[in-house]
Amino acid sequence: MAITAAQVKELRDATNVSMMECKKALVETDGDLKAATKILRERGVAVAAKRASKEANQGLVASATSEDGNTISLVEVNSETDFVARNEDFQAFVVEVAQKALTTDEPLSETMNDVLMDKIAAMGENLKIRRNVRYQLDGTGKVASYIHLGGKVGVLLEVGCENESTTTTPAFEELVRDLTLHIAAVAPAYLTSDEIPADVVSEERKIYENQVKGKPENIIEKIVDGKLNKFFSETCLVNQGFVKEPKQSITDLVNQKSKELGDTITIKRFTRYQLGA
Numbered sequence: 556m557a558i559t560a561a562q563v564k565e566l567r568d569a570t571n572v573s574m575m576e577c578k579k580a581l582v583e584t585d586g587d588l589k590a591a592t593k594i595l596r597e598r599g600v601a602v603a604a605k606r607a608s609k610e611a612n613q614g615l616v617a618s619a620t621s622e623d624g625n626t627i628s629l630v631e632v633n634s635e636t637d638f639v640a641r642n643e644d645f646q647a648f649v650v651e652v653a654q655k656a657l658t659t660d661e662p663l664s665e666t667m668n669d670v671l672m673d674k675i676a677a678m679g680e681n682l683k684i685r686r687n688v689r690y691q692l693d694g695t696g697k698v699a700s701y702i703h704l705g706g707k708v709g710v711l712l713e714v715g716c717e718n719e720s721t722t723t724t725p726a727f728e729e730l731v732r733d734l735t736l737h738i739a740a741v742a743p744a745y746l747t748s749d750e751i752p753a754d755v756v757s758e759e760r761k762i763y764e765n766q767v768k769g770k771p772e773n774i775i776e777k778i779v780d781g782k783l784n785k786f787f788s789e790t791c792l793v794n795q796g797f798v799k800e801p802k803q804s805i806t807d808l809v810n811q812k813s814k815e816l817g818d819t820i821t822i823k824r825f826t827r828y829q830l831g832a
Contacts, residue, residue, distance in 0.1 A: 558582055570595050597765040612685070612831040613637045615646065616709035618700035619653035625692040627700045628656035629711045630663065631828050633683040640706075645682075648674050649706075656687040663687045688826050696823070697722050701735035707830045710738045713823040721818045730812045730820070733799065738827050743792035746822060751790070759786050792825065 558581045566577040566588060572595050580591035614633035620626070632649045634640050651670075652663055659666065664684040675682050688711065690698045696715035703709070712735050714727075721727050745751050763782040767775050788794040793806045800808075805822075813820045 558586055562586055562588070566591055566595075593762065596762050612683070613640045614683075614685075614830060615640055615649045615706035616702060616828045616830055617649045617653045617706060618702055618709055618711070619650070619657050620700065621657055625698065626657050626689060627698045627711055628653050628687065628689040629700060629709050629826060629828055630656050630687040631685040631709075631830065633685050633831070634678075635680045635682075639678060639680050639682075642678070645678065648682075652684055652687070656689055660689060686828065690824070690826075693823070695719050695722065697727070697731050699731045699735055701732075701739055703736075703739040708739050709828045710735045711826040712738065713825070715821045715823050716816075716818045718818050721816050721820075724816060726812060726816055727820070730809070733797075733808075734805070734822065734825075737795070737798045737805065738792065738825050740798050741795055742827060742829070743795055743825075744790045746792050746825065748787045748791050748794070751787075756783070759783060792822065 558578055562581055563574055563577045566572070566581060567574055569588070570577070570592060572580075576595065577591070580594045581588075583594060584590035612633040613636055614631065616629070616631045618630075619628045630649065630653045632645075632652055634645060639645050652667065655663060655667060662684075664671070664686075667684060671682060671684060690711050690713050692698045692713065694715055695717060696713060698711070698713045700712070701710045712731065714731050714734065716722065716727065748756075760779060760783060763779045764775070766782075767778050770778065788796070788804075793804070793809075795805050797803045797805055797808050803811075809820050809822060
């Protein structure tokens with residue numbers, strides 16, 4: 556089939572690979588974008604696997620906290636333009652949405668639809684409550700949020716411990732704050748490798764195996780395992796190097812603080828929203 560310039564550009568935007576390489580891959584796969592992306596990765600030329608159809612939404616990511624500090628919400632509200640995102644009325648609406656998110660786990664795009672329609676009519680621009688989530692503290696520990704880049708990135712985090720007295724120590728509070736900053740900056744996709752779907756791990760392994768075809772059988776598995784471990788270190792929070800001290804893993808950081816405080820500290824969960832992603 557004939558490969559169009561639009562198809563080549565789409566693959567180029569998704570992989571950061573040269574136009575020529577993209578066209579060759581598309582020709583080989585009869586225009587199948589997913590298959591062409593896989594080929595480029597196997598050849599080791601795909602610099603980054605960005606989504607080809609990345610949403611280009613404006614708006615804000617925001618958070619709200621209950622009075623007792625035990626419930627925290629995170630929301631993303633989209634607008635058509637950055638001009639509206641900087642509007643005080645829009646920002647006040649986002650605060651309202653974040654407050655509402657403290658009270659429910661239901662999609663606010665449904666439960667606040669009437670309010671949203673009124674706001675769209677008033678502002679003369681299409682708006683969307685894209686997503687919302689809330690964390691309620693489970694047991695002993697702390698829930699925390701962090702909003703980065705003026706509402707472009709937001710993080711929710713729950714960290715557990717065994718002793719209530721630990722939660723008020725400066726060291727514990729610093730750890731929680733550092734973890735939210737790290738998540739915002741480094742963007743882990745999973746907490747641990749156990750959370751990665753089996754099909755994702757299997758697909759990665761196949762790609763790595765294809766990359767080392769022709770090498771001696773006795774070293775292929777070792778190389779593939781090494782590449783897979785690197786994949787885990789890039790995508791899993793507990794395996795990542797701490798953003799303030801890259802040679803120290805997040806696991807080592809948490810273990811260090813646990814020893815320092817004489818307690819057992821665990822990262823229970825996190826959510827990261829990036830505007831339009």
